[in-house]
Amino acid sequence: MSIRERLSGNEAAAIxxxxxxPDVVAAFPITPSTEIPQYFSxxxxxxxxxxxxxxxxxxxxxxxxxxxxxxxxxxxxxxTSANGLSLMWEMIYIASSxxxxxxxxxxxxxxxxxxxxxxxxxxxxGVRDSGWIMLFSENNQEAYDxxxxxxxxxxxxxxxxxxxxxxxxFITSHSIENIELVEDEKVKEFIGTYKPEHYLLNRKEPMAVxxxxxxxxxxxxxxxxxxxxxxxxxxxEEVSRDFEKMTGRKYSFFEExxxxxxxxxxVCMNSTAGTAKFVVDSLRxxxxxxxxxxxxxxxPFPAEEIANALSHLKAVAVLDKADSLNAAGGALFxxxxxxxxxNKEQVPVVNYVYGIGGRDTTSYEIEGVYNDLMEIAKTGxxxxxxxxxxxxxxx
Amino acid sequence: MKITPNTPAEEMTIAGNxxxxxxxxxxxxxxxxxxxxIYISEKCKQCGLCFPVCPDDAxxxxxxxxxxxxxxxxxxxxxxCAKVCPFGAIEMK
Amino acid sequence: MAYNxxxxxxNKPSRFMAGHRMCAGCGxxxxxxxxxxxxxxxxxxxxxxxxxxxxxxxxxxxxTSWTDSFIHTAFECAGATLSxxxxxxxxxxxxxxxxxDEHTKFIAFGGDGGTYDIGLQSxxxxxxxxxxxxYVCYDNGAYMNTGIQRSSATxxxxxxxxxxxxxxxxxxxxxRKDLTEVMASxxxxxxxxxxxxxxxxxxxxxxxxxxxxxxxxxxxxxxxxPRGWGxxxxxxxQINKLAVDTCYWPLxxxxxxxxxxxxxxxxxxxxxEFLKPQRRFKHMFKPGNEWxxxxxQKELDERWEALLKLEEITNKx
Numbered sequence: 087m088s089i090r091e092r093l094s095g096n097e098a099a100a101i102x103x104x105x106x107x108p109d110v111v112a113a114f115p116i117t118p119s120t121e122i123p124q125y126f127s128x129x130x131x132x133x134x135x136x137x138x139x140x141x142x143x144x145x146x147x148x149x150x151x152x153x154x155x156x157x158x159x160x161x162x163x164x165x166t167s168a169n170g171l172s173l174m175w176e177m178i179y180i181a182s183s184x185x186x187x188x189x190x191x192x193x194x195x196x197x198x199x200x201x202x203x204x205x206x207x208x209x210x211x212g213v214r215d216s217g218w219i220m221l222f223s224e225n226n227q228e229a230y231d232x233x234x235x236x237x238x239x240x241x242x243x244x245x246x247x248x249x250x251x252x253x254x255x256f257i258t259s260h261s262i263e264n265i266e267l268v269e270d271e272k273v274k275e276f277i278g279t280y281k282p283e284h285y286l287l288n289r290k291e292p293m294a295v296x297x298x299x300x301x302x303x304x305x306x307x308x309x310x311x312x313x314x315x316x317x318x319x320x321x322x323e324e325v326s327r328d329f330e331k332m333t334g335r336k337y338s339f340f341e342e343x344x345x346x347x348x349x350x351x352x353v354c355m356n357s358t359a360g361t362a363k364f365v366v367d368s369l370r371x372x373x374x375x376x377x378x379x380x381x382x383x384x385x386p387f388p389a390e391e392i393a394n395a396l397s398h399l400k401a402v403a404v405l406d407k408a409d410s411l412n413a414a415g416g417a418l419f420x421x422x423x424x425x426x427x428x429n430k431e432q433v434p435v436v437n438y439v440y441g442i443g444g445r446d447t448t449s450y451e452i453e454g455v456y457n458d459l460m461e462i463a464k465t466g467x468x469x470x471x472x473x474x475x476x477x478x479x480x481x
Numbered sequence: 482m483k484i485t486p487n488t489p490a491e492e493m494t495i496a497g498n499x500x501x502x503x504x505x506x507x508x509x510x511x512x513x514x515x516x517x518x519i520y521i522s523e524k525c526k527q528c529g530l531c532f533p534v535c536p537d538d539a540x541x542x543x544x545x546x547x548x549x550x551x552x553x554x555x556x557x558x559x560x561x562c563a564k565v566c567p568f569g570a571i572e573m574k
Numbered sequence: 575m576a577y578n579x580x581x582x583x584x585n586k587p588s589r590f591m592a593g594h595r596m597c598a599g600c601g602x603x604x605x606x607x608x609x610x611x612x613x614x615x616x617x618x619x620x621x622x623x624x625x626x627x628x629x630x631x632x633x634x635x636x637x638t639s640w641t642d643s644f645i646h647t648a649f650e651c652a653g654a655t656l657s658x659x660x661x662x663x664x665x666x667x668x669x670x671x672x673x674x675d676e677h678t679k680f681i682a683f684g685g686d687g688g689t690y691d692i693g694l695q696s697x698x699x700x701x702x703x704x705x706x707x708x709y710v711c712y713d714n715g716a717y718m719n720t721g722i723q724r725s726s727a728t729x730x731x732x733x734x735x736x737x738x739x740x741x742x743x744x745x746x747x748x749x750r751k752d753l754t755e756v757m758a759s760x761x762x763x764x765x766x767x768x769x770x771x772x773x774x775x776x777x778x779x780x781x782x783x784x785x786x787x788x789x790x791x792x793x794x795x796x797x798x799x800p801r802g803w804g805x806x807x808x809x810x811x812q813i814n815k816l817a818v819d820t821c822y823w824p825l826x827x828x829x830x831x832x833x834x835x836x837x838x839x840x841x842x843x844x845x846x847e848f849l850k851p852q853r854r855f856k857h858m859f860k861p862g863n864e865w866x867x868x869x870x871q872k873e874l875d876e877r878w879e880a881l882l883k884l885e886e887i888t889n890k891x
Contacts, residue, residue, distance in 0.1 A: 109662055109665040109666060109669070110658060110661045110662050110665055112658060112661070136665060136668065136669050137665065138661040138662070138664050138665040138668075140657060140658065140661045140703065141703070142654060142657075142699060142703075143695060143696075143699030143702070144695060144696075144699070146650070146651060146654070146696070147651060147653075147654035147657075147695075147696050147699055147700075148654075150647055150648070150651035150654035150655045150658065150696065151654050151655065151657050151658030151661065152658060153645075153647050153655055153658060154622070154645065154647070154654070154655040154656055154657065154658025154659035154660075154661075154662070155658035155659060155661055155662040155665075156662075157645050157659065158620065158658070158659040158662035158663060158666075159662065159666065160665055160666055162658065176648055177647065177648065177651065180647050180648060183496060184496045184647075185495050185496040246495065284498060284500060286620045286643040286645060286659055287618075287643070287659075287662065287663060287666065287672065287678060288643075289618035289676060289678070291500055292502035292641060292642050292643040293498055293500050293502065293643055293644075294498065294499040294502065294633055294638035294640060294643070294644040294645075295496065295497075295498055295643075295644065295645040295646070296496075296497065296633070296645055296646035296647055297497040297633045297634060297635035297636075297638070297646070298629070298630040298633060298634045298635065299497045299635045300634065300635070302486045303484075303486075303493065303497065303636075306488075306489070306490035306493050307490075307493065307495070307496065307497055309490045310490055310491075310493070310495055310496075483636075484635075484636040494636070497635045497636075499633075499635070499636055499637070499638045501638075502640060502641045502642065502643070502644075503589075503591040503638065503639065503640065503641035504593075504636070504637055504638060505591050505592070505593030505594055505632070505637040505638055505639040506591050506592060506593045507593065507637065508593040508595075509593065510592070510593060510594075510595065513598060514598075527580075529579050529580040529583075529773070530772060530773075532583055533579055533583060533604060533607075533608060533770075533773075533774050534604050534770070534810065534811055535604065536596060536599065536600050536601075536602075536603040536604055537592050537594075537603070538588050538590070538591065538592040538607065539592060542580070542583045542584045543584065544584055544585075546580040546581060546584040552592070554592070555592035555593060557597075557598035557599075558598060559598035559599030559600075559800075559807040559808060559810075560599070560806075560807060560808030561599055561807070561808050561809075561810045561811060563808060564808040564809060564811065564812065565772070565811050573808075
């Protein structure tokens with residue numbers, strides 16, 4: 087029997103970490119993820135986990151320590167947000183290139199500057215090409231569930247890549263919701279023990295990690311990484327299927343909400359999907375064929391699958407909670423549109439940058455996007471594809 | 482398996498890991514040398530000053546705690562050993 | 575058992591193999607090799623290298639010179655990387671996942687750039703947190719790997735590529751940071767400063783203490799760079815001797831707060847003796863620049879006197 091609880095997103099992440107019982111956690115406080123290492127420290131202090139908690143002096147050191155710990159042959163985890171991830175940036179790439187299945191809880195927040203502690207996705211978008219698997223979570227339940235699946239995916243022999251589970255800062259990290267927890271024993275069994283093939287602490291086979299990799303070799307090592315990312319798709323599918331068997335909760339690369347018969351649809355990630363579902367329901371009552379595609383697996387990017395899922399629509403809006411400042415459109419928009427182009431799916435697609443720096447996203451605004459889509463569907467005219475909502479401008 | 486510039490990506494170790502610790506012995510640095518130390522054993526008093534200073538571990542020491550002739554596979558010809566020898570038992574040529 | 579260099583080298587195999595690509599005559603490899611010989615033969619080590627000359631020359635894919643496990647991540651985080659490995663060791667031991675009779679020691683090597691400068695925060699954090707590890711700085715007084723740029727370890731007035739001795743600015747205008755003292759102020763169990771002396775006794779004994787003292791330890795080793803300092807490659811050991819006999823590089827240790835100077839030259843040589851053979855100080859010997867040598871000597875004397883006092887004060891009953 088699963089356990090019914092009421093937890094905030096940060097509590098849910100901390101509880102997941104407690105059940106995972108990693109060997110090492112190295113973390114540094116930063117709003118809005120601070121509570122995760124805080125809760126976790128109490129588990130350490132009260133002896134409810136076996137973990138060595140390393141209270142590092144910066145996020146750069148947090149990721150460095152996780153790399154050292156994981157390479158040594160242990161499971162290492164961390165949590166951070168925004169500027170913390172920015173400071174880690176160098177080590178984020180090194181973690182994935184060393185093929186270390188570190189797991190991170192990323193509580194999304196705006197990257198400075200100016201300084202802002204509230205939610206958007208600029209932190210995650212800054213590391214989208216770093217070789218980490220990136221799973222996004224609509225709510226506390228998903229943040230928890232994704233973390234429980236994380237090690238099975240990351241540590242798979244065909245993958246061996248670090249993984250981050252994203253959730254929206256404050257919106258879900260600090261909101262208390264109902265949640266179903268899996269029993270400790272079941273989690274333990276599901277995750278299994280970590281048995282790396284090669285590790286620093288194996289005195290029978292001393293190894294060297296992190297070479298100077300010159301022109302003759304680096305390309306091949308990067309190609310191996312790219313292959314691992316391709317392999318991750320299949321593994322994520324398998325692990326999600328096993329998770330469904332255990333919990334009854336189904337996870338795919340993305341969630342299709344009333345999409346199959348929809349004429350217009352929004353593509354988005356994390357908590358905005360909750361608001362969008364509410365809007366879809368109310369539009370459906372009015373007879374509007376609205377749908378939603380919520381991306382869970384952002385890296386690897388399910389390009390072909392998304393293109394197929396959107397192929398029947400008359401108009402699509404991709405919502406980006408981070409601006410790429412490239413005068414062309416946000417990161418998710420670019421991924422979706424290029425997927426469709428490559429897969430020869432010709433559907434009008436527009437981009438909306440929204441919710442920057444914790445700007446509230448209302449159901450009215452989402453409804454406005456659907457109204458725009460209906461107009462595009464009717465006329466076939468896209469106009470300006472790179473749009474905003476929620477920003478104050480001159481009328 | 483020996484990794485060379487012709488090894489395909491699929492057969493290379495991942496991440497650039499190396500599982501044969503100390504395998505740099507396969508990489509000979511002796512051809513860097515422009516001058517060569519010559520060991521004159523009859524002058525050597527086995528004082529022990531030369532071998533610990535060699536950056537390249539090119540002066541073998543046997544179990545009797547005696548130094549042997551140079552290992553020219555690795556000697557880069559820096560001359561530090563010759564300079565510390567009080568007995569003129571190493572000449573740079 | 576009394577230290578005997580011949581015995582040590584004959585009986586303890588090298589853990590730092592040949593085939594590395596450090597420059598001919600580099601001062602760092604003999605230091606690292608002898609430091610690691612201080613490990614008990616049955617003990618395994620996890621060694622972490624900060625990016626720098628030693629790291630790139632000893633682990634260029636597919637060759638490693640280290641016979642123990644080795645990890646390199648980046649320039650500024652050898653302290654943090656190794657602290658993670660050490661935390662993993664403690665965690666796995668505690669859980670019974672590693673056997674009790676297996677001993678692993680944790681040793682980091684960083685140059686002065688990776689230690690005094692960019693890696694200082696990570697080092698400080700690792701030491702403060704009390705990890706059971708040793709951090710060894712091989713100090714060659716500049717960023718040698720990138721081509722001799724000044725660091726905070728570069729001595730006053732030295733000519734480097736980013737503190738060139740010009741007509742208006744005569745070399746590096748700032749004095750050298752005293753990192754050994756900074757580390758002593760962390761109040762960790764063991765801090766030492768050493769160098770390769772003729773029989774390596776000072777270095778070996780400090781290495782052994784550092785490795786086998788429980789908790790964090792820091793050892794600063796002067797490691798001359800013939801290219802960066804501008805002296806003939808064969809003069810490594812003569813330069814080392816002058817560094818200690820002029821008291822440019824005092825040999826001492828701080829054990830649980832107590833200072834002990836491990837070498838006091840019978841006759842302290844004037845600093846010119848150390849400066850003269852090195853091209854980086856050449857401009858100091860031009861007529862009209864006598865003040866530079868005087869100032870250098872004065873700073874050195876003050877530091878040496880302060881060190882003598884620290885020894886006296888901390889050893890009072």
